[in-house]
Amino acid sequence: MRYLRNIVNVSVVTFSIAIGVHAYAASQAAKEDYVREPLPPGLQVIATELEGPVFANAEGRTFYRWPAAELRNGNAGEVQGKPTCGNEAYRESAGLMSPYPPGLELPEAAKRPSCAEEWPPVLAPADAKPIGAWTIVDRPDGRKQWAYEGYSLYTSMLDKQPGDVLGTTNLLHISNDDRGFNGVVRRVVGPKPNVPAQFAVYTTITGRSVELHEEWSVYSYDGDARNKSNCYNACLDGWEPTLAGSYASPIHEWTTFERAPGVWQWAFRGRPMYRHLTDRDPHSQDGADVPQWHNVYTQMAPKPPQSFKVKITTIGDTLGDEHGKTIYEYRCTDDALDQLLCDYPEAPQIYRFTVCGGGDPDRCAKTFPYVIAPKGAKTGNQVWGTMYVDPKTGKRATADQPNALNVWTFRGRPLYTFAGRNNYGDKTSEDTNANGWGEFGGRRNGFHAIVYRNVF
Amino acid sequence: MNSERPALRQSSMPARVITAVFAFGILGGGNAAMAGDVDVAPPGRSIGYAFSEIIWGVYETKDAKEECPQGVVALGPREEYKLQFPDDGTKRKVVDTQMVREADVWWPKAEPNQFPFREAGGKIGIGLDLDGKVKPTDFTSPEGRPGIDNQLFRAIGCVMNYRSPGSILNIEKTFFKNVAYDRLMIELTDVDSLVNDGDVTITTYRGLDTMPNDATGNNLQPGGTQRLDLIYGKSLIRKVKAKIVNGVLISEHVDLSLPRAGSTTLEWMRDARFEVKLAPEKAEGIIGGYADIESIYNARNRRWPIHHLAYGQEAPGSVYRALRKLADGFPDPKTGEYTAISAALTVKLVQVRVLHHEKEISMGNAVTQFSDTRAAQPAK
Numbered sequence: 162m163r164y165l166r167n168i169v170n171v172s173v174v175t176f177s178i179a180i181g182v183h184a185y186a187a188s189q190a191a192k193e194d195y196v197r198e199p200l201p202p203g204l205q206v207i208a209t210e211l212e213g214p215v216f217a218n219a220e221g222r223t224f225y226r227w228p229a230a231e232l233r234n235g236n237a238g239e240v241q242g243k244p245t246c247g248n249e250a251y252r253e254s255a256g257l258m259s260p261y262p263p264g265l266e267l268p269e270a271a272k273r274p275s276c277a278e279e280w281p282p283v284l285a286p287a288d289a290k291p292i293g294a295w296t297i298v299d300r301p302d303g304r305k306q307w308a309y310e311g312y313s314l315y316t317s318m319l320d321k322q323p324g325d326v327l328g329t330t331n332l333l334h335i336s337n338d339d340r341g342f343n344g345v346v347r348r349v350v351g352p353k354p355n356v357p358a359q360f361a362v363y364t365t366i367t368g369r370s371v372e373l374h375e376e377w378s379v380y381s382y383d384g385d386a387r388n389k390s391n392c393y394n395a396c397l398d399g400w401e402p403t404l405a406g407s408y409a410s411p412i413h414e415w416t417t418f419e420r421a422p423g424v425w426q427w428a429f430r431g432r433p434m435y436r437h438l439t440d441r442d443p444h445s446q447d448g449a450d451v452p453q454w455h456n457v458y459t460q461m462a463p464k465p466p467q468s469f470k471v472k473i474t475t476i477g478d479t480l481g482d483e484h485g486k487t488i489y490e491y492r493c494t495d496d497a498l499d500q501l502l503c504d505y506p507e508a509p510q511i512y513r514f515t516v517c518g519g520g521d522p523d524r525c526a527k528t529f530p531y532v533i534a535p536k537g538a539k540t541g542n543q544v545w546g547t548m549y550v551d552p553k554t555g556k557r558a559t560a561d562q563p564n565a566l567n568v569w570t571f572r573g574r575p576l577y578t579f580a581g582r583n584n585y586g587d588k589t590s591e592d593t594n595a596n597g598w599g600e601f602g603g604r605r606n607g608f609h610a611i612v613y614r615n616v617f
Numbered sequence: 618m619n620s621e622r623p624a625l626r627q628s629s630m631p632a633r634v635i636t637a638v639f640a641f642g643i644l645g646g647g648n649a650a651m652a653g654d655v656d657v658a659p660p661g662r663s664i665g666y667a668f669s670e671i672i673w674g675v676y677e678t679k680d681a682k683e684e685c686p687q688g689v690v691a692l693g694p695r696e697e698y699k700l701q702f703p704d705d706g707t708k709r710k711v712v713d714t715q716m717v718r719e720a721d722v723w724w725p726k727a728e729p730n731q732f733p734f735r736e737a738g739g740k741i742g743i744g745l746d747l748d749g750k751v752k753p754t755d756f757t758s759p760e761g762r763p764g765i766d767n768q769l770f771r772a773i774g775c776v777m778n779y780r781s782p783g784s785i786l787n788i789e790k791t792f793f794k795n796v797a798y799d800r801l802m803i804e805l806t807d808v809d810s811l812v813n814d815g816d817v818t819i820t821t822y823r824g825l826d827t828m829p830n831d832a833t834g835n836n837l838q839p840g841g842t843q844r845l846d847l848i849y850g851k852s853l854i855r856k857v858k859a860k861i862v863n864g865v866l867i868s869e870h871v872d873l874s875l876p877r878a879g880s881t882t883l884e885w886m887r888d889a890r891f892e893v894k895l896a897p898e899k900a901e902g903i904i905g906g907y908a909d910i911e912s913i914y915n916a917r918n919r920r921w922p923i924h925h926l927a928y929g930q931e932a933p934g935s936v937y938r939a940l941r942k943l944a945d946g947f948p949d950p951k952t953g954e955y956t957a958i959s960a961a962l963t964v965k966l967v968q969v970r971v972l973h974h975e976k977e978i979s980m981g982n983a984v985t986q987f988s989d990t991r992a993a994q995p996a997k
Contacts, residue, residue, distance in 0.1 A: 268711055
């Protein structure tokens with residue numbers, strides 16, 4: 162198939178042969194191991210499909226924190242030890258997003274939840290005791306709240322069942338944008354991955370990617386044996402073994418082996434690890450273009466619906482629907498001090514309608530149509546799903562509601578395609594023109610293609 | 618060059634010597650030979666160049682009085698907002714203010730602008746004569762050539778973001794040097810002379826590799842190698858015939874899609890033609906053509922954050938209305954409205970060695986397989 166893509170101008174491939182393919186994880190069912198640490202009573206670590214192990218309360222609700230970050234006209238978020246997400250429901254904009262002034266009444270202001278309603282604090286009992294990285298902070302209303310590494314902890318009103326991580330995401334392609342473009346976003350909080358010190362794990366749309374701390378991808382080679390490298394001589398022109406100190410001890414799924422006298426190399430689940438010397442950027446998948454070489458994941462992310470495809474575009478591999486149209490997600494945070502989300506159907510839809518239709522829902526429906534799911538479609542995971550929406554209001558609907566559409570979702574939010582023109586004069590099927598369609602390059606309020614492989 | 622075409626080489630210098638001169642230039646051994654000074658034929662009859670700069674051609678004088686007699690545009694997004702919604706104590710809503718402004722960014726109307734907008738004027742403009750006519754709206758080039766078609770300059774020439782001190786202009790220049798998304802290249806083939814050759818071929822590609830730079834970080838250096846992005850950049854490949862006359866590459870018409878890293882999208886230029894002065898190490902000149910209005914508006918005004926546009930007094934809706942008003946190319950077959958605007962890109966390029974085939978790549982098996990292994994493999 163890979164030759165087809167070059168020779169026969171095939172630009173779309175289905176998921177059965179494409180997604181997660183540059184990957185090595187023991188199996189689709191493999192789960193990420195984490196560093197055990199003492200937990201306060203009643204709290205737990207649960208496995209999630211996209212974000213790996215996360216901290217959760219007794220009911221399995223994922224924990225989030227809200228680190229402070231700069232916006233154009235000021236800061237939002239929290240510093241360690243000082244929760245600010247309170248019970249006040251803000252009705253006016255804060256003017257944090259230049260060039261618009263503060264003091265404007267926010268959309269659907271009367272119904273706007275307070276920060277604590279959208280992000281319920283993880284309350285600690287009066288007799289709670291700090292343990293390890295877990296401390297207790299005082300909320301403005303006098304109640305006690307759990308904090309981890311100093312940051313106050315919250316759950317999300319969007320999470321409904323254990324394993325949901327719908328409040329926000331640590332996905333690289335989104336969190337890498339976190340320089341105030343997205344607004345000040347929350348972060349999923351979990352235990353440290355159980356990897357040697359020189360490695361780290363990042364959330365990507367294909368899985369939890371094992372990388373070096375400097376964010377260079379690591380790879381495995383099919384030509385190797387278990388805990389034995391066969392990459393020598395010319396092979397080393399392209400690959401650098403990830404070496405371990407001779408004193409390094411095995412860590413659960415991580416082992417070391419002596420590739421040459423006195424030279425030790427790390428292996429994960431028995432597979433020797435390497436860096437690809439010509440990777441151009443951090444988090445790269447370039448090395449996986451070489452036959453028999455694969456990016457390494459602690460766990461794979463759930464695959465999108467079977468009918469979805471991977472498209473080749475000038476920005477990389479993007480997700481496409483069954484007709485090959487690029488699939489977009491919608492992002493939004495509002496301009497209040499508590500930076501509430503406006504990217505899900507229950508939030509005010511005027512933000513999205515403005516971007517996709519100049520305020521006109523009908524134009525939105527034509528320009529950024531929903532990705533329709535077959536009736537009764539199931540994905541079997543919590544990342545990809547379906548929901549009924551009312552296209553007139555953009556709100557969630559019931560199945561029996563007239564004109565309700567059953568649409569595909571990602572992280573509990575509807576997906577869209579773009580029906581506008583491309584920049585080739587209709588000569589190609591590339592339709593990523595809408596990538597970045599919205600305010601702050603679409604990050605604060607706008608549409609983004611779902612990119613499976615960002616090559617730039 | 619095919620065998621039936623008469624040889625156009627003007628110099629009697631043996632090919633071996635010519636090649637040596639070329640190599641001397643590439644290696645930076647003193648002052649590089651300039652085409653026009655010494656006739657040089659590139660090794661293998663081909664030479665590659667990577668663009669180091671592509672910017673809209675805006676003729677600028679020191680005080681801007683010549684091209685912007687009313688002054689540069691003073692009303693950007695911030696200033697227009699204040700005019701539209703004065704700070705007079707009125708209690709306002711996001712929906713009635715910010716959303717209205719943003720709707721005008723994403724869905725601008727072509728109707729007359731409610732805000733004063735300053736178009737560029739004067740007699741001089743950068744560009745090419747695209748239609749072979751000298752019209753009242755045309756400019757004269759700084760060198761005195763009449764009939765210059767560049768109505769885009771009239772639309773944006775007094776907007777600070779497009780002028781030398783402009784915030785976005787300088788960010789885009791930086792991106793263009795450093796971001797591989799923008800690594801647009803041309804390769805000239807069938808070249809027997811960089812001075813005069815009546816039949817050469819230009820092929821555009823996107824490269825994959827970082828460009829060598831000088832210690833300042835501001836000046837890309839010639840002589841680097843570039844692998845070809847034949848997968849993600851395949852749609853950017855174009856071929857067009859050209860000739861070289863007195864060291865100037867002059868092409869036939871071709872539609873170009875130009876990557877813009879600042880917005881990670883493409884700008885579409887229709888009926889583009891090159892007029893670029895060649896040298897063994899570098900090239901410089903103009904690409905003239907008709908810029909597709911929706912694509913250039915999309916790449917710039919829909920994608921750049923509004924604060925960046927505000928820094929350079931670039932109000933998207935006002936720019937859009939100016940583009941529509943001054944459009945002069947490619948009428949819509951149904952409505953008759955022009956969809957494109959005459960424009961010029963000033964371009965700078967540096968020589969690169971284009972790596973076509975795996976055999977030319979000596980960096981190890983990791984890259985030798987690159988061009989045919991982008992695609993997916995079955996999941997493990």
